[in-house]
Amino acid sequence: MPRGVVPRQPARTGHQDRVARALSPTKPVPISAGRKKDARVGGGTPKSKPKVTGRGNGAAGRSGYDPLAPERIAEILRRLDRLYPDVTCALTHSSAWELLVATILSAQSTDVNVNRVTPELFRKYPTVEAFAALTPEQLEPDVRSTGFFRNKSKSVVGAAKKVVAEFGGQIPDDMEKLLTLPGVARKTANVVLGSWFKKAEGVVVDTHVHRISRRLELTTQDDPQKIEQDLMRVIPREKWILFSHQIIWHGRRLCIARKPKCAECPLENLCHAGDKTWSTVEMHKNAKA
Numbered sequence: 001m002p003r004g005v006v007p008r009q010p011a012r013t014g015h016q017d018r019v020a021r022a023l024s025p026t027k028p029v030p031i032s033a034g035r036k037k038d039a040r041v042g043g044g045t046p047k048s049k050p051k052v053t054g055r056g057n058g059a060a061g062r063s064g065y066d067p068l069a070p071e072r073i074a075e076i077l078r079r080l081d082r083l084y085p086d087v088t089c090a091l092t093h094s095s096a097w098e099l100l101v102a103t104i105l106s107a108q109s110t111d112v113n114v115n116r117v118t119p120e121l122f123r124k125y126p127t128v129e130a131f132a133a134l135t136p137e138q139l140e141p142d143v144r145s146t147g148f149f150r151n152k153s154k155s156v157v158g159a160a161k162k163v164v165a166e167f168g169g170q171i172p173d174d175m176e177k178l179l180t181l182p183g184v185a186r187k188t189a190n191v192v193l194g195s196w197f198k199k200a201e202g203v204v205v206d207t208h209v210h211r212i213s214r215r216l217e218l219t220t221q222d223d224p225q226k227i228e229q230d231l232m233r234v235i236p237r238e239k240w241i242l243f244s245h246q247i248i249w250h251g252r253r254l255c256i257a258r259k260p261k262c263a264e265c266p267l268e269n270l271c272h273a274g275d276k277t278w279s280t281v282e283m284h285k286n287a288k289a
């Protein structure tokens with residue numbers, strides 16, 4: 001490398017300072033461009049405000065930028081496919097019932113933590129009927145390490161009793177029926193329907209999907225149900241199941257909650273998240289986890 005040429009580095013603040021605005025996502029900007037006051041694309045003065053013309057997404061519409069443009073969504077999906085071609089649910093299970101239990105236990109916990117507990121749990125209580133015969137108090141010691149164990153025990157035992165009493169011991173492959181089970185909301189129902197029954201009834205919105213959908217400006221919502229509705233509008237149905245798995249893996253590997261690894265992220269030049277740790281494109285302050 002010639003003397004005096006320094007490779008681009010992320011700013012120490014975690015944000016790349018003074019990145020030029022309104023940049024084409026396909027055109028990375030050398031850091032030196034941001035150092036000159038008048039190097040801003042569009043020639044605006046430092047005080048001039050960008051014109052907002054888009055879909056009311058806060059970040060949307062600046063200089064024609066539309067975070068929900070079909071070609072942008074398609075490119076995000078293409079890159080996710082390349083990054084995570086065959087990802088599946090990380091919760092250990094061998095039946096719809098086991099997946100349901102593992103998903104209930106995974107709330108406010110990690111998959112690794114749940115996978116430490118469930119093999120022994122399913123050895124001890126091998127069928128849904130075995131769980132239905134328990135009281136929540138009897139189950140508590142077995143699931144204590146996953147956190148919120150009293151509520152989780154109540155949900156698992158309550159769900160088992162209902163599955164045995166009303167569904168003949170079989171987990172229903174139907175959203176409406178699943179939602180009648182104690183402790184089962186849309187996230188759990190979507191996991192079971194998508195991963196076990198291969199039915200795309202919705203998009204799983206867990207903490208990773210919540211965070212990354214906002215960072216990628218696929219939604220501005222904060223409520224999981226509204227986020228799911230937004231994702232169902234912009235992601236093609238045949239991608240709903242895989243998309244959730246891919247985003248969950250992306251959230252574990254690169255787009256972590258604190259200090260996402262943006263310099264290593266193949267989505268970087270499509271992502272304008274306000275809390276990026278590295279950026280070659282304009283960052284949108286509203287696009288945050």
Ligand code: SF4
Pocket residue numbers: 215216254255256260261262263265266267268269271272273275276277
């Ligand atoms: S660039 Fe950073 S914030 Fe954006 S998706 Fe990648 S890791 Fe997440």
